[in-house]
Amino acid sequence: KQEVTQIPAALSVPEGENLVLNCSFTDSAIYNLQWFRQDPGKGLTSLLLIQSSQREQTSGRLNASLDKSSGRSTLYIAASQPGDSATYLCAVRPSNTGKLIFGQGTTLQVKP
């Protein structure tokens, strides 16, 4: 059974810091992995999607890496800003199903 874990559960950093959010999964048989952002009381916004054959994806200040063999993905946020404060969710799509398996999320607070 696929399980997804995110560490840390919460993170508070001063503005301007570079930071890394971690996501690990137990079964390497995945189709893709997606990082989402969720603001309080809102839906999910897709940040980056990495196919199983890819190693990383970049969008602006965000970079996500994928090491399928070790079951790990990281989301790197450069030069963090207060507007980055949100909960970040990692989700994997197993190879044999269309259902997403979510981690518990990392709640990020960037202080001005």
Next chain:
Amino acid sequence: GAVVSQHPSWVICKSGTSVKIECRSLDFQATTMFWYRQFPKQSLMLMATSNEGSKATYEQGVEKDKFLINHASLTLSTLTVTSAHPEDSSFYICSAPQTGVGYGYTFGSGTRLTVV
């Protein structure tokens, strides 16, 4: 990009009444939609998968008669919470896979249901 419109964004209802939540894919056809429930400070829990033209598939432990799902067209899926009780109060979110090989998932904006 692919957009899923979810309505209402929030609703308050009395115990015993039913509430319908709609999710529409605006610029693409969604043959499948996923319905999630989210408790405060927790991650998303998949409730069911709706498929256009056929019965929904429910996850273990989800009451089919309480959470009625209908996928009437390629652009509309609805979740009806029947005979709602305070314990049904939660945040409900729908999601649809984007079309195309390797595409990810797009989510609705969520519905905050409060049963009083």
